[in-house]
Amino acid sequence: PVVDLPLGASEDRVLGSIDIDRALRGELAYAPGLLAAAHGGILYIDEVNLLDDYLVDLLLDVAASGVNTVERDGLSHTHPARFVLVGSGNPEEGELRPQLEDRFGLSTPVETITEVEQRWEIVRRRLSFERDPEAFTADWADREERLAARIVRARERCADLVLSDDVLGAAVRICVDTRAVGHRAELVLVRAARAAAALAGRPEVTVHDLAAVAVAAPPSPLPPPSDRHRVHTAI
Known part of the structure; x- marks a missing residue:
């Protein structure tokens, strides 16, 4: 499923809450929210950089654990909430909080088509x-x-694709030469390259797969796609 999370969504709508209809019949039951609906699918946020701080905090907690826990007036409910987080926004309208930005593995600019x-x-x-x-x-x-x-x-x-030491070394060099912080960039880069190779039907990951994903949609700690020279020099 693809679930939209609107900017003005309430905490109850995101996490879920007490089922009012069943509560009126004397039953205490949980009404699923957007996170439950997005489990196993995609949670999409337009203008993600304008998301309210309290919603950002909720997403960070659930994204880190993969579990959503709701405590409401005698109701306690826990359910899995694992999803792919996809967001879009105009950076000129506001910065994305670093904690939330770290949850996005890949990023790419959307530019005006001139052809x-x-x-x-x-x-x-x-x-x-x-x-x-x-x-x-x-x-x-x-x-x-x-x-x-x-x-x-x-x-x-x-998962069965061959990942050679040469390719892994190239991924590390890209991240070192572009001054990526931590090791998450290498992991995202290798996983993205593996996905690109699998989609192309190749049995192993190549440095060309690394270059393609690093330039087209680099992990967020890496330089923007326009900086092609640094990526190819590192390889």
């Missing part, structure tokens, strides 16, 4: 969707299903 053909295609598809949403969805259904199947196959073989 005429690409902009034309975007507008054409949008107008096509507005004209007949069902037909547009049907036209793309086969391609989306093939992509989904490809991703599933990649996930199944990801």
Whole structure:
């Protein structure tokens, strides 16, 4: 599932609370919140850099433990809450708290498209969707299903991919030369490169996979994608 977490969400909506309907019948029961709905899927936050501090604290606690615990007026409930956190935002409108930024493994900028053909295609598809949403969805259904199947196959073989010492060494050099703090950057970089190799159908991870992910969507402690020279020099 893909679950949206709105900026103005209350604590009860995020964590869950007492089921009011059942409470009126004299039953004490838990009503799941957004974190329960996102378990095993994606939790998406638009304008994540504008998220209220109290919601950030809630997310940090659950993201660290993978478990959500709710204590409400005699009700105690615990459930697993493991999800992929995806966020978007405009950094000019506010900084992302460092504690929350650390929960995002990869990041990439979204830039304005300047190529005429690409902009034309975007507008054409949008107008096509507005004209007949069902037909547009049907036209793309086969391609989306093939992509989904490809991703599933990649996930199944990801753990079996060969990761050589040379590739691991290249990942370490990238992080050292770019002055990454801690070792989380190496771990994220290697995992992302392994996923890229699996998606491409290769049996082992290569330095080209490392370079691709480090430039296109680097771990947050690494330099921005525009700094290609430092990445390739490190490799």
